[in-house]
Amino acid sequence: MRVDAAIWIREFAALVDAHAEELTALDAAVGDADHGTNMRRGLAAAVAALDDSTPATPAEMYKQTAMALIRGIGGASGPLYGTFFLRFGTAIDSGSGTADFARAFRAGLEGVIARGKAEPGDKTMVDALAPAADALDEQVAAGTSGPDALDAAVAAAETGRDATTPLIARKGRASYLGERSAGHRDPGATSAVLLVRAARRALR
Numbered sequence: 678m679r680v681d682a683a684i685w686i687r688e689f690a691a692l693v694d695a696h697a698e699e700l701t702a703l704d705a706a707v708g709d710a711d712h713g714t715n716m717r718r719g720l721a722a723a724v725a726a727l728d729d730s731t732p733a734t735p736a737e738m739y740k741q742t743a744m745a746l747i748r749g750i751g752g753a754s755g756p757l758y759g760t761f762f763l764r765f766g767t768a769i770d771s772g773s774g775t776a777d778f779a780r781a782f783r784a785g786l787e788g789v790i791a792r793g794k795a796e797p798g799d800k801t802m803v804d805a806l807a808p809a810a811d812a813l814d815e816q817v818a819a820g821t822s823g824p825d826a827l828d829a830a831v832a833a834a835e836t837g838r839d840a841t842t843p844l845i846a847r848k849g850r851a852s853y854l855g856e857r858s859a860g861h862r863d864p865g866a867t868s869a870v871l872l873v874r875a876a877r878r879a880l881r
């Protein structure tokens with residue numbers, strides 16, 4: 678049982694498309710009201726690239742996706758999601774089990790942290806991705822695999838996302854608001870949950 682690369686990307690695009698208005702509304706409260714539009718445009722470009730040519734290996738597919746997202750999303754989120762997929766793709770190599778997925782997911786998270794210089798609690802996408810990575814590691818250590826491990830990752834990401842609401846943003850445009858950023862759920866953590874949910878849907 679593995680997360681299929683092409684299905685993951687397509688499911689992420691579908692979820693972003695379905696939640697684009699919500700993402701933009703969240704960004705309107707703390708940023709510049711473009712997160713949904715930007716994410717939708719970037720993922721549409723990633724899907725178009727897949728439709729155009731399907732790379733031979735998952736690593737190449739993730740790299741192609743990363744480039745489409747970096748070019749297509751723009752702002753801060755493009756390079757961050759691009760870095761996630763670049764690092765994930767390099768780390769997953771030819772691995773296919775839940776442990777491989779967990780290891781590659783953490784590599785992706787570490788890429789995002791290195792790129793964005795955000796830590797857990799800064800009210801960013803890291804607040805959803807880090808708990809998901811921790812949950813995956815715990816599930817793997819407990820011998821759980823497949824759907825149950827991914828379900829735990831989704832639940833952890835959602836809990837992390839919801840925990841961003843009372844936080845004061847310390848990174849990104851929302852940080853300009855200072856204390857006024859509190860009381861709003863973070864758009865990046867919200868789209869990051871969709872990334873994890875898409876992976877769950879891509880289990881084959």
Ligand SMILES: [Mg+2]
Nearest residue numbers: 708709711712
């Ligand atoms: Mg924005």
